[in-house]
Each structure stands twice: as C-alpha cells, then as structure tokens.
Amino acid sequence: MTDQERPLDRGAPFSGGVGGGRAAEPDRRVRRTRRILREALVSLILDKGYERVTVQDVLDRADVGRSTFYAHHRDKDALLVSWFDDMSEDLRREFDAMAPGAQVEPSGPAAVLFQHAHQHRDMYRALCGRHGGTLVFRHLHGLVADLMRGHLRPHLAAAGSDLPVEVVAEFYTSAALGLLTWWVDEDFRYEPTRLARMYQRLAATGVIGALDHGDEVRPHP
Amino acid sequence: MTDQERPLDRGAPFSGGVGGGRAAEPDRRVRRTRRILREALVSLILDKGYERVTVQDVLDRADVGRSTFYAHHRDKDALLVSWFDDMSEDLRREFDAMAPGAQVEPSGPAAVLFQHAHQHRDMYRALCGRHGGTLVFRHLHGLVADLMRGHLRPHLAAAGSDLPVEVVAEFYTSAALGLLTWWVDEDFRYEPTRLARMYQRLAATGVIGALDHGDEVRPHP
DNA sequence: CGACAACCGAACGTTGTGTTCATTGCCGTA
DNA sequence: TACGGCAATGAACACAACGTTCGGTTGTCG
DSSP: OHHHHOOOTTTOSOOOOOSSSTTOOOHHHHHHHHHHHHHHHHHHHHOGGGOOOHHHHHHHHHHHOOHHHHHHOOSHHHHHHHHHHHHHHHHHHHHHHHGGOOOOOHHHHHHHHHHHHTTHHHHHHHTTTTTTHHHHHHHHHHOOOOHHHHHHHHHHHTTTSSSSHHHHHHHHHHHHHHHHHHHHTTSSOOHHHHHHHHHHHHHHHHHHHHSSSOOOOOOOO | OOOEEEEEEEOOOOOOOSOOOOOOOHHHHHHHHHHHHHHHHHHHHHHHGGGGGOOHHHHHHHTOOOHHHHOOOOSHHHHHHHHHHHHHHHHHHHHHHHHGOSSSSHHHHHHHHHHHHTTTTTHHHHHTSOOOOOOHHHHHHHHHHHHHHHHEEEHHHTTOOOOOOOHHHEEEEEEHHHHHHHHHHHHHHHHOHHHHHHHHHHHHHHHHHHHHHHGGGGOOO
C-alpha cells in the first residue's frame, strides 16, 4: 500500500443538495466529466491493453482538457483505482448479502465473484483479462483474499486444523482469480454457474473429486 | 506470444574460440556486458519494483553506455525476458528430471517449483514478489500451466473425468503460483518442503483435507 | 441574474526513450 | 610483436508523454 488515492479535492466543496440531495452530490459537470473519463479509459483498455493506454489517449477519446483530467485524478492509475473502488463496493455488497448463509466451502465467495464478473463482463475484461493492468488486479486479489480469510477462519478454527488460514485462503483465492482470468480470456464460454460448480468440486474434494465421473452430481442430460 | 525476443545480433559473429572455445561462445565483452546488465536489473527491481525501474537506472548502475544496452536488448522487458528464459530452462530441466516418477497429484510440479524458488530466492523475489512485473510472471504462469496440463491430462483421461483439463490445470497452477507469491512476500518463512506439503494436502483432498487434524500425517511433535 | 466553480487549451519544464555516428580497443592473423 | 577489421561503446539528438500553470470561457446553482 503506497500513497495511492490522494483525494485531491474530490467532490466539489459544497454545491449539490437541492431537494433532499444525497450527501453532497458533486456538480453535474463533475459527474459528467468523471463518467466520460472512465468510459474512455475502459474502452481504451479493451482496445489496446492498460499498459499501452496513455493519458493523452484518454484526453482525446473523452474530449476533455488536459488540466481537467489532472484536476480529478493524480494519474492514469488513480483514475482506474477510483473506478475499481466503486466496483468493489458493489461486489462487497453482494458478498455481504450472501454471507449469512455461511457455506462451508470457499465456493460461496467464488460463485458470487463469477456471477458478478459475468454481469459486468466488459469491466472484468478490462480488469482481469489479457488487457488488464497489474494494479487493480492486485486490489481485487486483496479484496477477495480478505473475504476468503474471514470466510474460512471460523471453519478452520472449529475443526482445529493445523493449516494456517493465510495459506488456505491464499490457495483458494488464487485459484478462483486464476480461473476467473482464464474464463475472461476465453470470453466467458461457460455459464457462470457451470464454472462455479467446477470450482466447487475442485475446492471441496481436490483431485479426488476431479477424477470422479461427474455422474452422481450431473443435474441434466 | 507477441514478437518478443528478436535476437538482434545475439552472439558476436565469430570471435571467441581461442583455445577449444565452446560452440560459438559470444565475445568475452558481450558476456560481461550481459551479465552486468542482468545483475543491475535484478538489484534494481529489488530496490524499487520492476515498474519503477527505468532503462536509465540500469545504465547508471551497470555503468554501461546507452547504445550498448540497445545493442543487446530491445528494451527493459526484453532484458528481463532473456534472463527469465535462462531461469526457466533451468526450471524445466528440474521438472523433466522428476517427470518419470509420475505423481498423481499436481503437487509434483508445485513441489519442484517451490524448491527451485527457494534455491534462487533473490530472483524469485524480483519475479513474483510485491516488486515483480507482470510480464515475466505471466510467462512463468504459462510455463507452469503447460506443465500442469501435460501432467494432469493422462490422469483425467484415464479416469474419464468430465472436467476440462484446462480448467483443472488453471486451478492448480494459479493456486501454486499464488501460494508462491505469498510465500515470497512473507520472505520464505516456511521450509519449501513444508509449503509443498500444505499445498499437497489442499490440492489432493480439498477443504476436507484442510479441516482434518493434521495428526495422521504429522511427522514431528 | 450574478457569483463562482469547473472546464479549456496552450505553453512549458522534465524525464525517459530509442537511434545515430564517430571513436575506442579487442580479436585473430601475419 | 605489430596490424587491420569489426564489434562494442558513449555522447548527442529527436521525440513522446508526463504533470503543472495560468488567463480566459462557460455552465451551474442559488
């Protein structure tokens, strides 16, 4: 964690709040600009890959002045991160909505992730795929790993396992994200639930499960 | 696979071979330069992280002229890749040396990887850790995934599993590399064999194994 | 409508890149 | 030991992108 995400003067000082306006809605122009910048960035990532996108590119595609960009974001990375923050909030909400069910396997979090990715395909293409950058992917990894640890800790503790939580969490987090990345690059060939089921099998029973014929579980012809 | 690694004029035309020189050994100066460049790069990565290392930095630390650098490598990435290629050759050899044993679980490849990483700690720190770049890591991922596929395919085929090999391979590859990365960042706290054993357990039996008390296997107090 | 915040765009200094070209000094040969 | 060819070398150059600044313009909110 470096010194990322200095907020600059994020959110216009005091303006919005006409009726019962949500907490300090920024000026309409601000929203517009930010939206346009994000869209431009995402579409550019899909075109050329994150690394090759230059601030100038974003400026051109968004048709926004140079100084305007820097008024909102410290640099290219900050723009991406701000976008990711919104996304991750969304994702976290979905996790929380599911949490009480308290599945035993790590497939709960993974399934939610796959579902979420499938809903926001373009964004995940820009995030994880061939084209994505390292930065946000690490953020995502950290996020999922956190959730995974929280999810697994009680189970491991209850069973008195001698495996450190971090190791187990890291294992399943990486497996999930790796599968996700692969899936994205394969252009979402499988249904999200199908992928989730495969993950679930591998996670729950390991190679042994993988070597089983899928018969007993097979839910359709 | 893009157009990486144009050899330029790798290997001086014809010079070496004074005594009984090995097959077309490049000029002594060339070897020296290349070695110095690599060392400089690696040490710089460990200092600042790959992304932040600039060609200029390498030039300064290696005390080498600009054109010299570009005579040997197309850019920063190419330098790193050339280094990685050597490493990976080494790694692949170790895999092959082990292959005939034909373990059932994916822990074979993983164990070799962990061992190799432990032997070349500094290099893996520069490769996988917090500081590593995306590029070589993807290469490594590809390499391991390949091996994993080759390793798993026969077993899955024999058992008539309905899981696609790519999925299973991706799962275990990502898990192994994720664990590796984590381990590197934790400064190799565990013994490589210990890590391998944990991986092995998770890979073989899944969460079920993780929830077991480690008693039956525990080889020491 | 009027104040003010946000946007614009051009210009500038800086840093890093990749290439060019004359020079240096190894290398093998006589 | 002396010599000529040739690869390696480093200074200088042109270029691309970055991030900042500042006076002028335009949209927004009250």
